Amino acid sequence: DIQMTQSPSTLSASIGDRVTISCRASQAIGSWLAWYQQKPGTAPKLLIYFASTLETGVPSRFSGSGSGTEFTLTITGLQSVDFATYFCQHHNRSSWTFGQGTKVDIK
Amino acid sequence: VQLVQSGGGVGQPERSLRVSCVASGFTSRYYAMHWVRQTPGKGLEWVAVISDDGKTASYTDSVKGRFTISRDNSRNTVFLQMDSLRPEDTAVYYCAREVDYYFDHWGQGSLVIVSS
Numbered sequence: 001d002i003q004m005t006q007s008p009s010t011l012s013a014s015i016g017d018r019v020t021i022s023c024r025a026s027q028a029i030g031s032w033l034a035w036y037q038q039k040p041g042t043a044p045k046l047l048i049y050f051a052s053t054l055e056t057g058v059p060s061r062f063s064g065s066g067s068g069t070e071f072t073l074t075i076t077g078l079q080s081v082d083f084a085t086y087f088c089q090h091h092n093r094s095s096w097t098f099g100q101g102t103k104v105d106i107k
Numbered sequence: 108v109q110l111v112q113s114g115g116g117v118g119q120p121e122r123s124l125r126v127s128c129v130a131s132g133f134t135s136r137y138y139a140m141h142w143v144r145q146t147p148g149k150g151l152e153w154v155a156v157i158s159d160d161g162k163t164a165s166y167t168d169s170v171k172g173r174f175t176i177s178r179d180n181s182r183n184t185v186f187l188q189m190d191s192l193r194p195e196d197t198a199v200y201y202c203a204r205e206v207d208y209y210f211d212h213w214g215q216g217s218l219v220i221v222s223s
Contacts, residue, residue, distance in 0.1 A: 032208065034209040034210075036210075042215075042216075043201050043203075043213035043214065043215060043216055044151065044201075044210070044213060045213075046209060046210060046211050049207065049209045050207075055211065087150070087151055089151075089209070089210075091208035091209070094156070094165035095153065095165070095167070096141070096143075096153035096156075096208070097153065098150060098151040098152070098153070099150075100150045101150050101151070
């Protein structure tokens with residue numbers, strides 16, 4: 001099975017900061033990667049798929065990059081509504097795998 | 108698009124529970140549907156998928172033989188029947204719609220607690 005490892009686990013940032021979250025796959029997965037945002041008590045929300053395609057309605061301050069084994073989610077100009085936990089996700093055959101999550105909190 | 112869940116609750120070990128997910132705002136029979144669960148300790152874990160026509164299903168290893176995903180496209184509803192429950196099945200369960208191997212819409216979540 002392919003493992004997805006996110007770093008860091010927690011990230012403290014300020015409003016307006018540029019934030020980067022990494023996701024590493026245990027083997028090459030092409031561009032088959034999605035990013036989700038989750039706030040406490042709510043379901044995850046799809047932000048980015050195919051590594052860099054922004055889901056409809058997601059603000060352009062979110063961007064994704066990478067391919068193969070290394071992927072990055074970037075938030076350029078962090079806003080108060082962006083404090084949340086972020087997960088990466090990959091599909092392989094008939095199995096779907098999530099990273100362990102990165103919590104972005106207020107510095 | 109809405110996915111509205113019901114069911115779950117508290118169940119004893121080795122007993123059964125069922126969660127349901129009613130879809131609206133789209134033609135659910137055109138989409139594969141999934142169940143994903145979340146625990147504080149293990150984060151998000153994919154549980155099961157059912158094809159758009161209900162003919163094929165896959166499960167994560169830890170629930171194979173115990174959980175059954177099914178759907179009734181006439182009622183736009185997906186089910187997760189959970190039998191032989193274990194304490195480690197305690198989690199919030201989400202249904203989710205799949206598009207191109209990603210989950211673009213999620214239900215609100217259903218808490219399942221397995222405890223004697």
